[in-house]
Amino acid sequence: MKSYCPICFRDITHHQNLFDWLKKDAWICGDCRLIFKDVNQVFHFHGCLIEVLYEQSEELDSLIMQYQEVGDIALRSLFFHDYVSYMQKHYKGYTLVWMPSGKVKERGLETVKEMLDEFSMKKQELLECISDDPLYMRLRNDCGLKKQKVLLVDVYFHKAKLQMAFDLLKPHVQCIHVVVLCGDMKVLHTMRLD
Amino acid sequence: MECKRCGNQDTKYFAYDPFHENWYCRKCIAFGRINVNEPIQSKRYQTCNIQCHYELEYPLTNAQLRAMREIRLYLDQGKDVLVYAACGAGKTELVMESIMRFINQGKKVGFAISRRQVVLEIKERMAKAFPMLHVIAVCEGYTKETDGDLIVCTMHQLYRYPNAFDLLIMDEVDAFPYRGNPMLEQIAMHACQGQKLFLTATPDDAMKEHIQKGDLALVELFQRPHGFPLIVPQVIHTLPLFQYLYIVHSLHWHKREGIQVLLFVPTIESAHRMRNVLRCFFQCAVFTSKTVDKEAVIADFHQKLYDVLICTTILERGITIRGVHIIIYQADHRVFQEASLIQIIGRVGRNIQMPSGKGIFLCTRVTKDIQDCISSLQKMNESVENHDTKELIV
Ligand SMILES: [Zn+2]
Ligand SMILES: [Zn+2]
Numbered sequence: 001m002k003s004y005c006p007i008c009f010r011d012i013t014h015h016q017n018l019f020d021w022l023k024k025d026a027w028i029c030g031d032c033r034l035i036f037k038d039v040n041q042v043f044h045f046h047g048c049l050i051e052v053l054y055e056q057s058e059e060l061d062s063l064i065m066q067y068q069e070v071g072d073i074a075l076r077s078l079f080f081h082d083y084v085s086y087m088q089k090h091y092k093g094y095t096l097v098w099m100p101s102g103k104v105k106e107r108g109l110e111t112v113k114e115m116l117d118e119f120s121m122k123k124q125e126l127l128e129c130i131s132d133d134p135l136y137m138r139l140r141n142d143c144g145l146k147k148q149k150v151l152l153v154d155v156y157f158h159k160a161k162l163q164m165a166f167d168l169l170k171p172h173v174q175c176i177h178v179v180v181l182c183g184d185m186k187v188l189h190t191m192r193l194d
Numbered sequence: 195m196e197c198k199r200c201g202n203q204d205t206k207y208f209a210y211d212p213f214h215e216n217w218y219c220r221k222c223i224a225f226g227r228i229n230v231n232e233p234i235q236s237k238r239y240q241t242c243n244i245q246c247h248y249e250l251e252y253p254l255t256n257a258q259l260r261a262m263r264e265i266r267l268y269l270d271q272g273k274d275v276l277v278y279a280a281c282g283a284g285k286t287e288l289v290m291e292s293i294m295r296f297i298n299q300g301k302k303v304g305f306a307i308s309r310r311q312v313v314l315e316i317k318e319r320m321a322k323a324f325p326m327l328h329v330i331a332v333c334e335g336y337t338k339e340t341d342g343d344l345i346v347c348t349m350h351q352l353y354r355y356p357n358a359f360d361l362l363i364m365d366e367v368d369a370f371p372y373r374g375n376p377m378l379e380q381i382a383m384h385a386c387q388g389q390k391l392f393l394t395a396t397p398d399d400a401m402k403e404h405i406q407k408g409d410l411a412l413v414e415l416f417q418r419p420h421g422f423p424l425i426v427p428q429v430i431h432t433l434p435l436f437q438y439l440y441i442v443h444s445l446h447w448h449k450r451e452g453i454q455v456l457l458f459v460p461t462i463e464s465a466h467r468m469r470n471v472l473r474c475f476f477q478c479a480v481f482t483s484k485t486v487d488k489e490a491v492i493a494d495f496h497q498k499l500y501d502v503l504i505c506t507t508i509l510e511r512g513i514t515i516r517g518v519h520i521i522i523y524q525a526d527h528r529v530f531q532e533a534s535l536i537q538i539i540g541r542v543g544r545n546i547q548m549p550s551g552k553g554i555f556l557c558t559r560v561t562k563d564i565q566d567c568i569s570s571l572q573k574m575n576e577s578v579e580n581h582d583t584k585e586l587i588v
Contacts, residue, residue, distance in 0.1 A: 004206060009221075071227045074209035074220060109213040 005029035006078060007063065027081060035059040036082070043188055045159075045178070046166055052157065053083055054182040064155060064181075068111045076114045079155075079181055084118050091151045091177065096123045097169075099154035099161060102132040112155060115181075126150070127165060135164055145172035152176055157183035197221065199228050199353075199384060200377040222377055225353035234384055236357035241300050242343040248290045248323040252419065257578075258284055261415040262291050265391070268411035269361075274390040276405060278397055279415040280424055280574050281540020282514075285393045286316060288415065289363055290323055292391065293344065297327070301360035305346045306382065308369040310334055311488065312511055316365070317346040349378050352385040360388035366511055368396045368533045395540065396533035396570075416574040418543070423575040425542045426568060427535075427553035429525075429560060437523055437556040438471065444554070445476055445502055448519060454495065455502045456509065456520045458538055460527035465504050468523065472502060481505040510537040518542065519552040525564060526557035535567035 005012055005028050015030030026033075037055040044050070054060060067075040080087075096119055098112040116123065126145070130136045139145075150173045152165060157180045169176055196203050197219035207221035208230065217230040228234075254262065261277070268275045269292055279285045289305075296303050305320070307313050310333040317331035330342035332351045340354055347354075349364070349372045362385055364372075372378050392401070392410075404410035418424065430440065441457065448455050457472075459465045462482045472478045477500045481491050495503050495515065503509075507529055520542055522530065530538075535555070542551035555564060 009206065066223065070223060071211075071218075072209075072220060072223050073211050073213065114213075 005032055006074065007032040007035075028078070035063060039183070039185065039188075041188075043191055045162065045191065048166065048176050048178055050157065050162075050178040050180060052180055052183040052188060053080075056156070056182040056184045060182055067115075068107070068155075071107065073109065073114070076111075077118045079115050080153075081118065083179075087151070087179065088119065088121055091121070091149075094121065094149045094151040094177065096121045097126045097150050097152050098123075099152065099165065100127045100129045100134070100137055102129040102134040102136070104129070106132075112153060115155075116153060121151075127168065134161055137164060137168065139168050139172075145169075147172070147174045149174050150176045152178045153180070154178070155181045157188065195230050197228065197230065198232065198234050199225070199381065201380040202377070222353075222381070225381065234356045236387070237355060239302060239341045239345075239355070239358050241302050242297065242327070243300060244297070244326055244343065246294055246297050246324055246326050246343075248294055249325070250287060250290070250323060254284075254287060255417070255419050255421070257415060257417040258288060258419065261413050262288050264413045265289070265292055266295070268413070269389060269391070271411075272389065273411045274392070274409070275411045275413060276392045276394065276397060276401055277413045277415065278394060280418065281395050281537060282418045282424075282543070283415045284419050285365070285415070286319055287323075289391060289393070290320075292361065293320075293324075293363070296361040297343065301388070302358055303344055303361045303363070304352070304355060304359040304385065305344070305363045305365070306349050306352055306385075307346070307364075308349055308366040308372045309508075309511060310348050311508075312366065313346055313348055314489075315514075320344055320346060349382060352378075353381050355385045357384065357387040359386045361391065362386035362388070363391045363393065365393040367392050367401070368394045368398060369511060369537075373398060373533075396536055414577070417578040422543060422550060423578065424571050425539055425551055425553050426571050426575070427522075427539050427555045429555045429557065429564060429568070431557050431560060433558060434524065440556060441468075441521060441523065442472070442475060444521065445472070449476065449501050454498060454500070454515065454518050456515065456518050456538075456541060457502050457504045458510070458520065458522045458525075458530075459504060459506060460524050460529045462506060464523070465506060468504050472504065476501040478502045478504055481509055483508050507534050507538075510534050510541075515541065517551070519554075521554045521556065523556055524558075525555035526559050526561045530561075530563060532563045532566045532570065535563060536570060539567070539571065 003012055007028055010029050012026055012029055016026055017030055039052045039055050042049050042051050066072045096116060098116060101111055104110050125140060127137050128140050130138055150169060166176060195208055195217060200219060200222035202219055202221040207219055208217050209220050210217050218227050265275055277285060277288060293303050305316060307316060313331050313333045317329055321329040327343040329344045330339050332340055332345060332347035364382060405412045445455060459468055462484055465480045465482050469478055469480050479491050479500045481503055485491055494500060518541060520538055522538060539553045542553050
């Protein structure tokens, strides 16, 4: 375990709360911990359940931007870190699928996919973008869908993108659950049913 | 491994990128990603071929003219220059001649300052002095346009200009966040491919060393344009409660005389506490780094809508408010270092109509910083007197 915070490089014990300190598995410092505000609520969208992990905020946005746009790939496994064991348990038997990006060529990596590298769940590359507009996506030819249960992961709650992915996947799978890293609470509460 | 941009060599800041098979520096990632061993790309900005000249509201004084001639002399010799000038001595006016000469030679000139607030003010002054030039400000909130005939920016924004400037003027090099920040210093050095001109009211030891070694030429200017000496503050030491009473009492007097007061406090919390007390008696506002509409608060204070502006050290620089007096509450607090104190007292007496003024330091004990501030000011005043007599003899 590193002794410094991978976000701000201060000592990992900096402003650390007692609970995390006692658990001895703190992986970011107490200040950076505040960037991740748990929401952990489930919403309904077009007959699917969407789980939102964190509240969208300026700080989290800029961290995501630092990873996706600036290319600070050292941050990749940090975003879902706290939820790895929870998701693996809760979504046992699901196939992990990520929302494709239209910028793979430019960035040199599929950013959402790489965020999930700590997960040992079964992963499958089902969707791909066919232009730099992320809404132009399609099923991959070689995807080999077998009516399985799919856990679709994205960074933001993006209605049009989810809708598109649902339309493509639904005829071929048993069910779809969605996990998004963060969402704007104002938008989400207008559609909250759970 | 070393980062060519920020000079970092500490391995904890380097990360390996398996997708591109290279290492990159995370210390300066805020300025965009740069890979290890990736050379800094020079970015040439357009140079203008306008012949420019500048216009001043007031003619330069003899002391300013002398300093200006010295700066020209050293720059012509290809040296970097440090202008050590008292607050309010007119540093900005001094460098206009250098700006003009470099631009007229088709060279690129940049003016970098630590604080965003001051960037906007200097930009206005430059635009007024050089009406024929397209002067732009580049700082947080103003980054759409990044090239102009003359670029005024924060130190942070210098990362946009690798090797861009033939003359880079850096103001407030003694201030946060530039002072003691090797990363910003590296970025600033990379922005300049030509000569550097530093401006400060409190040079640090590293600069003094460069002057001794001879790689930096020194030009001093302590006299203010109106010729009046610098204000030396009055130090009153008493307990915080009595400091409060003193403030209320003295604000009453100032209000009667129609003089506005800048009241400096050490922290944001103490600013709000102070406001809660003072608003029972006076029109007051708070100005801290958390203030949302900074420009509006300053404008209202200029309009004399407030008797007193309660502020933290954020307002210690660059702001010129005519005829204000200043009071520092808890001047013995550690945020008030010598450089800060000199800047704060420099807010007083900047106006020809009101060349004198009052500065009061309230404290429970007299710190070394307070003592050093007072002796520096006295030294500057003495050296002005010596200079004047010398000029008379010659
Ligand atoms: Zn941290
Ligand atoms: Zn670096």
